[in-house]
Amino acid sequence: MEKFLKVENDTSLVRDTHSNAIINNNRSEFDKFMSLSQKKYKEKKKFDDLKSDVDSIKTDIEEIKSLLKTIVQK
Numbered sequence: 001m002e003k004f005l006k007v008e009n010d011t012s013l014v015r016d017t018h019s020n021a022i023i024n025n026n027r028s029e030f031d032k033f034m035s036l037s038q039k040k041y042k043e044k045k046k047f048d049d050l051k052s053d054v055d056s057i058k059t060d061i062e063e064i065k066s067l068l069k070t071i072v073q074k
Contacts, residue, residue, distance in 0.1 A: 012026035
């Protein structure tokens with residue numbers, strides 16, 4: 001029995017007969033996918049970092065407002 005079967009309509013894809021997984025044999029497509037995946041990861045991390053910074057600034061502003069209210073009341 002063959003280890004890989006060709007997938008219809010795509011010459012770069014094969015199916016592993018043992019695990020039933022689809023495998024891409026095209027190295028350049030895989031490299032392009034990995035590059036895009038890393039780019040998306042970096043963008044998401046940057047977004048998450050910015051969101052965290054904004055949340056921190058909001059907390060600081062709330063604290064400053066509270067302190068100012070306390071000073072005004074005295």
